[in-house]
Amino acid sequence: MLEEENIEYEKSVLIGIINQQQDEEKSKEYLDELEFLTYTAGGEVAKRFTQKLDTPHPKTFIGTGKMEDVRVYISENDIGTAIFDDELSPAQQKNIEKILKCKVVDRTYLILDIFAQRAQTSYARTQVELAQYEYLLPRLAGLWTHLERQRGGIGMRGPGETEIETDRRIVRDKIKQLKDKLKTIDKQMAVQRGNRGQLIRVALVGYTNVGKSTLMNVISKSDVFAENKLFATLDTTVRKVVIRNLPFLLTDTVGFIRKLPTQLVESFKSTLDEVRESDLVLHVVDISHPNFEEHISSVNQILDEIGAADKPTVMVFNKIDAYQPEKIDEDDLVTERTTAHYTLEEWERTWMNRIGDNALFISAINKENIEDFRKKVYEEVRKIHITRFPYNNFLYPEYDKYTGELKDEEEE
Incomplete structure (x- = not known):
């Protein structure tokens, strides 16, 4: 403090x-x-x-x-x-x-x-640096008078070339270097993803500051940095998680935001490969935010941009402990009741009607309904696992190996 x-x-x-x-x-x-x-x-x-x-x-x-x-x-x-x-x-x-x-x-x-402040790894710093240079290139004249006096000494500056033209050339060269560096790291990360074997991959996505990292810590018993600030997590974190007897990989990704700079979407597309290559998406939402439905739309738009909109998805409405609907006085005959006045139960019914049973209401920080969350994730991962490995049904003795349905207690 x-x-x-x-x-x-x-x-x-x-x-x-x-x-x-x-x-x-x-x-x-x-x-x-x-x-x-x-x-x-x-x-x-x-x-x-x-x-x-x-x-x-x-x-x-x-x-x-x-x-x-x-x-x-x-x-x-x-x-x-x-x-x-x-x-x-x-x-x-x-x-x-x-x-x-x-x-x-x-x-x-x-x-x-903010991204530049938050970047911890060399990969994240390279991505942010590339985005910054691409933003700065058309603004060189307004932002500074020079980057460096000259580059590389004799013969590197053409006759009659102005200072701003030199600066632009330096920035373009820097952008090319950073893109080449990212390509090299991308290849290394693709190999790493390939080396993870055939484990099911689950990705946490959502608007920034919705509690993804806190949920990651609860479900994986890890210690991922979590803070009540925007973009607290910038570097992608992958953890192996086992629920009951079923292992899978859980990925915590960078938070999204409205009007996300196009330069960042482009430079972070490789990081978002973790989402694109996932088998299941857990879309975490801060239900205590008055405009959470607009946040959902913003995240869905970015998922669509990176080619991940069609993934099997579970909506996880977090921070139910902080949710407070607006109240209308019984004597108030003027104020019209809107979604701002919905109770949690009404929101739950609303979203259950929209997407069936693929919606959960939890508090990661208070661990409320976390067992329901674990059960739902287990069921969804199991569905994918059975499809991918049909001969491994011994992992699920409580399910019928032919129908995939849950057995009655008497049968067990």
């Missing part, structure tokens, strides 16, 4: 817009998430600015009047960083920096910065 108190957080302001696609309520939710991202990156939010605009201003993202309000506040309150909730074009970023005279960061670069 002492270390936490000594941390100096960078004072920041958040800037977003309200439009038809993103109404006032949704804009507030996005800025809440942006504030959590800022805190995770080491920042402290002093104020939020929003403006109603049909489309972002092509030169400054927000209008000139609102930009002046931001400039005055930044100047008077010693603010170090202005953070925008959408990706800025290189021209917008350059124009805004001239006006605000402070560091300007958009949502994409903020996420890239």
Whole structure:
């Protein structure tokens, strides 16, 4: 706790817009998430600015009047960083920096910065570095005056070549080097995956900060780093798990998020091979979050992008201990009852109707309904195992070896 108190957080302001696609309520939710991202990156939010605009201003993202309000506040309150909730074009970023005279960061670069802080292994650092360089390439002129004076000495700089052209060439060469390095590591990881034999592979996926690592620790009795911050886990973790007499591999993957930078999706596609090559997906959801259904859609969209949308999936609704529905006063005849007022039992019935018995409601941190979770995972893994190894039915004495159905107690 002492270390936490000594941390100096960078004072920041958040800037977003309200439009038809993103109404006032949704804009507030996005800025809440942006504030959590800022805190995770080491920042402290002093104020939020929003403006109603049909489309972002092509030169400054927000209008000139609102930009002046931001400039005055930044100047008077010693603010170090202005953070925008959408990706800025290189021209917008350059124009805004001239006006605000402070560091300007958009949502994409903020996420890239968090990934850079969180990367522990050489592989993760290489992936993040590649994503950062691909983001920076079109923004070189606005972000710095030079990367290095020259590269490699005599003969390496062409006649009449400007400093920015040299910088761009250095970055392109660096991107090529990183891509080559990733290809080499990818081959090594493919061999590692092949060497794991024919064990069933189960992947934990979900929005960031939904409790995947905590669940991994509970089910595998391992010690994977878990923290109440976004992207606490960046490096893929694989553990061998045995439920009853059935072994399988359980993988904890990087959390997803709305508006995930395309550079990260591309550079982390090889890491997400663990999901693509899995036999079963456990989609973990934080049911205590008011917009968890939108989180589910965001995760499903990314699963579709990486070619893993058709995997057998179990929905695992976590954090039931923290779920608190909104309450309506009995005398309130105006407020309309919505999903925000659903009880856990109502949510359970809703999702059971949608996807049958492939939905579980648990609390990983309190180990509530964990035995139901283990039983469900065992049943799903067993189905795959019987299909793949039809002659290994001795592993399941409680099941009929011909029908695959659970035996009656008398038969046993």
